[in-house]
Amino acid sequence: MTILVTGSAGRIGGRLVETLLARGARVRGFDLRPSGRAHAAYEEVVGAFADVEAAATATAGVATIFHLGAFMSWLAADQAKLFAANVEGTRVLLEAAGRAGARRFIFASSGEVYPENVPAYLPIDESHPLQPRSAYGLTKLIGEEMTRWAARSGLATTILRFSHTQEATELLDPDSFFSGPRFFLQPRIRQQEAFGAHAAVAALRAVDDGTPALVLARNARGRPFRMHITDARDMVSGLLAAHDSAATIGETYNLGATEPVDFEAALARMAEITGLPVRTVDLPGDGVWYETSNRKLREATGWAPAWPFARMLEDAADAWRARRRS
Numbered sequence: 001m002t003i004l005v006t007g008s009a010g011r012i013g014g015r016l017v018e019t020l021l022a023r024g025a026r027v028r029g030f031d032l033r034p035s036g037r038a039h040a041a042y043e044e045v046v047g048a049f050a051d052v053e054a055a056a057t058a059t060a061g062v063a064t065i066f067h068l069g070a071f072m073s074w075l076a077a078d079q080a081k082l083f084a085a086n087v088e089g090t091r092v093l094l095e096a097a098g099r100a101g102a103r104r105f106i107f108a109s110s111g112e113v114y115p116e117n118v119p120a121y122l123p124i125d126e127s128h129p130l131q132p133r134s135a136y137g138l139t140k141l142i143g144e145e146m147t148r149w150a151a152r153s154g155l156a157t158t159i160l161r162f163s164h165t166q167e168a169t170e171l172l173d174p175d176s177f178f179s180g181p182r183f184f185l186q187p188r189i190r191q192q193e194a195f196g197a198h199a200a201v202a203a204l205r206a207v208d209d210g211t212p213a214l215v216l217a218r219n220a221r222g223r224p225f226r227m228h229i230t231d232a233r234d235m236v237s238g239l240l241a242a243h244d245s246a247a248t249i250g251e252t253y254n255l256g257a258t259e260p261v262d263f264e265a266a267l268a269r270m271a272e273i274t275g276l277p278v279r280t281v282d283l284p285g286d287g288v289w290y291e292t293s294n295r296k297l298r299e300a301t302g303w304a305p306a307w308p309f310a311r312m313l314e315d316a317a318d319a320w321r322a323r324r325r326s
């Protein structure tokens with residue numbers, strides 16, 4: 001039977017498609033964007049999840065669905081688009097899945113359902129209160145609820161709350177969507193300007209002399225940020241471990257790297273690789289400082305991540321050097 005992967009043109013969905021094809025599966029992708037992939041066992045539907053016809057075409061004859069596609073944005077102006085893609089899109093997809101007789105549904109949720117930046121306790125486990133702060137996190141929580149609702153009608157569901165995830169090659173790319181503003185000063189300034197975060201912009205501008213630099217973000221009391229950054233390869237192995245185990249049906253798990261990344265140590269290593277200076281900035285507020293437990297999934301399935309941050313940085317260094325040569 002065909003396996004449907006939504007978000008097939010994306011970071012994690014694209015890698016999952018490749019891995020499933022390598023395992024000999026027939027795969028269908030479903031994404032707003034064409035993936036450009038050509039493979040005898042692969043086909044794709046290009047369209048929006050909330051488009052009833054596209055969702056019916058995508059789910060026809062499918063037994064298993066990995067619903068990884070979503071819109072990610074933290075801009076206030078994007079709220080309607082977030083709800084259309086992640087809430088209405090998931091509702092329409094679930095309805096189509098029911099009509100098509102799909103049996104298995106694996107949903108990509110997010111750590112933002114907790115929320116990670118103001119945790120009630122650490123490490124965050126699956127019992128932590130669900131109180132999203134971002135509109136994106138809220139759309140993921142509603143997606144979870146719709147998935148649990150579909151499970152009550154007999155669909156075999158697994159919810160995976162994804163850690164922040166990157167391709168290793170994105171980490172030292174100043175133009176990448178997440179890592180650019182996270183680790184490079186000028187992209188961070190542009191991002192905070194777009195958010196209208198005036199105090200952060202002022203703090204960042206104060207250390208900007210106009211030359212390329214890395215940025216070490218700390219909170220208002222000087223505590224460096226700390227969070228999980230998981231390699232897309234580990235997300236794919238975790239997705240497959242969850243899929244392959246009947247024990248995960250009806251369950252919810254955190255999926256991400258075992259250890260969080262300490263930004264002070266990370267930026268020191270990034271400076272060695274790039275030769276760029278590190279500008280340290282104390283940003284307003286409590287900042288980012290959390291740890292999330294992946295123990296439940298490891299114990300249920302035997303899965304373990306294989307690409308800790310230090311290993312990701314080795315690939316990031318190769319990509320940095322290759323970009324400099326080209």
Ligand SMILES: NC(=O)c1ccc[n+]([C@@H]2O[C@H](COP(=O)([O-])OP(=O)(O)OC[C@H]3O[C@@H](n4cnc5c(N)ncnc54)[C@H](O)[C@@H]3O)[C@@H](O)[C@H]2O)c1
Pocket residue numbers: 006007008009010011012013030031032033047048049050067068069070071072084085086089108109110111162163164165166
């Ligand atoms: N990358 C992370 O840090 C992270 C963290 C937590 C959760 N997640 C979740 O993991 C999943 C995969 O993330 P990713 O990093 O691969 O993201 P990505 O942005 O690389 O891929 C998402 C894909 O979804 C597609 N898409 C968006 N809206 C759509 C719509 N309305 N209809 C059809 N396709 C649509 C996009 O075109 C894109 O190709 C998403 O559900 C995301 O919310 C990601």
